[in-house]
Structure formats: C-alpha cells, structure tokens
Amino acid sequence: MMSSSFRGDDLFGSGPHSFVVWRQGRVVLPDSIANNDVFDTGSIIIGERELRIEVRGRLVSSSESGLWSERDAILDHAGFSDPSGTLEDQHGHEWDDVYLIEFEPIGSVERGRVYSMSYRALFGVVETGP
Amino acid sequence: MVVLRPSSVEFDGQRFGDVERVTIDSFSLDMAESWGEEGPELMFADSVRRKTTATVVQSVSRTELEVPELGSMGELVVEVTPGSDALARRIEVDVVVQSVGYAVLGDRTRREIRFVGVSLDGESSPIRVIGGG
Numbered sequence: 682m683m684s685s686s687f688r689g690d691d692l693f694g695s696g697p698h699s700f701v702v703w704r705q706g707r708v709v710l711p712d713s714i715a716n717n718d719v720f721d722t723g724s725i726i727i728g729e730r731e732l733r734i735e736v737r738g739r740l741v742s743s744s745e746s747g748l749w750s751e752r753d754a755i756l757d758h759a760g761f762s763d764p765s766g767t768l769e770d771q772h773g774h775e776w777d778d779v780y781l782i783e784f785e786p787i788g789s790v791e792r793g794r795v796y797s798m799s800y801r802a803l804f805g806v807v808e809t810g811p
Numbered sequence: 812m813v814v815l816r817p818s819s820v821e822f823d824g825q826r827f828g829d830v831e832r833v834t835i836d837s838f839s840l841d842m843a844e845s846w847g848e849e850g851p852e853l854m855f856a857d858s859v860r861r862k863t864t865a866t867v868v869q870s871v872s873r874t875e876l877e878v879p880e881l882g883s884m885g886e887l888v889v890e891v892t893p894g895s896d897a898l899a900r901r902i903e904v905d906v907v908v909q910s911v912g913y914a915v916l917g918d919r920t921r922r923e924i925r926f927v928g929v930s931l932d933g934e935s936s937p938i939r940v941i942g943g944g
Contacts, residue, residue, distance in 0.1 A: 682849055697847030697854040739845040739855055771848055791843045792934070793857035799845070 683773060685736075687781065687804070688766030692755050696797065698738025700770045705730055733805040734768060734776055741797045748796040755784050755802060768804050779804045814902070818892045820867055822906070822924075823885025829870040831921070833889050835904060835928075835938060837863045863928030863937050865904050871913070871920040879908045879924060887926055901941040905929050 684694045708728050712721040742748040757763070758781040768776045787799040813834045820827045841860035844853055865887055889902040906926035914921045928937035 697845040697849075699846070699848040738847070739843070741855065791857060791859040793843065793859040795857060797843055797855070797857060799843075 682771050683769075685768075685770050687758060687768045688764075690754065690758075692751075692758070693736060693738050693740070693802075695751055696739035696741035698736055700774070701735045701737065703730075703733035703735065705732065731806050731808065732776065732779065733782075733803060734779065736802040736804070737800070739797050739799050741795055743795055745790070745792075745796050748790060748798060752784075752786070752798065752800075755781070755800075759784055765807075776804070778806060780807050782807070812902075814889050814891055817889045819888075819890045821886075821888045822867075822879055822908075822926075823883065825879070827867060827869055827924075829872065831868045831870055833865065833867050833902075835863065835865045835902070837861065837928075837936075837938070863904065864909075865906055865926040865928060867924045867926075869922045869924075871922045875922070878911045881908050881910065883908050884929070899942050903939045903941065905931060905937045 684691045685698065685700070686692070706729070707726050708730055709724045710727050712723040712725060713719050715721075715725050715727075740748055740751045742751060758766075763781070765778045765780045768779050782803045782805050784802045785800060787801060789798075791797045791799075813832060815832050817830055817833055820830045820833060839858040839860065840862050841858075843855070843857045843859045845855040846852075847854045867887075884905075884907045887904045887906045889904075891900040891902070892898075904926070906928050909925040909927050910923075911925075912923050914923065930937045
C-alpha cells in the first residue's frame, strides 16, 4: 500500500484516512428558475459539476506540537495564492490540477495514549483559480 | 484492582474499620476510533475519556451517624500488608464521594461507599501504587 500525497507531500499519512469523490456529472437548472417563470417545467444543462474530493481521517502524533505541525503542513497548501497540484490516494488514483479548498478539524484534539485530531479536507478543481 | 481485607483504609484522614474489600475500576467512557481505506479492520484506537471508580465495602456492627459528605474530595488510602514488608503496598486514589449506602441482610449490615477518581492535572491517573519492591 502506497501513501497518499498532495503535490508530492504526504500530508495525511500519520493516521488512517479515506477518500470520497463527491457526485459528478452535469449541472441542470430548472427552466422555472432560469426563465423566472414558475409555469416553465423544463430544464437546461448549464455545465459540468466541478470535481470535489473529500479526505476524511485522523492526524496522529506523539506530542501536541507534532500534531499542530501536521495541521500546519496541510494548511500550508490552503492559502489564497497556493498553487493547485496532483492529489493521489493510497491506491494510486490521481486527480490533477486540484486545489486544497478547505481543511476542517472535527471536534477537539483527543489526548490519550497519543495526540490525535479528526479532520476533513476538501480538494477540487476551480475554474478560475487565484 | 481488588483488595480483600486491607490492613487499613482511610479517606481524607478518616479511618474506616472492618473493611471487607476495596475495588478500584478503570474504564473508558469514550474511545477514539478510526478506519482507513486499506481494509475493514480498525486501524486506530485510543482511550480519550477515562474514569476511575472505587468502592469500599465495610461490615457495620454498631450505630453510625457520621458518614462522608457527598461531593467531598480527598485522598483514599488503602494499605495492604500480606505478611511481608517487602510486599507491602499503599494505594492512593484522589477521589470525590459519590454515594454512601447500606445493605441489611438478616442481622448483618454492610456499608458501601462509592467514590469517583479525579486527576488533579487531567493527565495523570488518579491511582498511585506505592511500595512492593
């Protein structure tokens, strides 16, 4: 099993994590909204859905500072000017030219045998980047 | 852990007589658990909310009007001397009194005092076992 990566960095390897690709396909808008007519029952294709990939997992470290370093390493890719790159999961699936859109800790830091934190990180293609 | 017929038991300096047993239980109230994509098995587990309880069971053979106050905090000290000083143990637990109850069975009366362990710094165990070397 290989490690996952974003722009070549192993960001999530300290703990278990999994990838979920959000729904894909076309975006269809009801004509009633497009034409501002409640009696217009048709629909119109206005484009393709932008790709979204969610990583859910747990960062794990033997120290509080180590855990925050792991978190900071992820956030280093989420700044306004940070470039897009290739996201790769543990099974070799790759998504090119995606941005780290947001990173969200879930709940508090858990302090037991080790320090750990659940999170979700959302990646995706953005038509107009920074 | 369980201590049968300890040589002495004290709470906050108050000695309890005729103690039949002291039990100290530790358990997890919350486990952090995580699975990955590698397979179906749990890959991470940690005990992140823990609780310690202690119960002192005494035989009561005379009228008792003074009981530990509920919610009071102190040190529960249990001393064990199983015949040899080399094996003597002293168990200290920082506790708060949870309940005091009595059970009457025939002409026998038992008092059961339940405690909840508290860690003074939130990190270290409320239980300390001293001696035995």
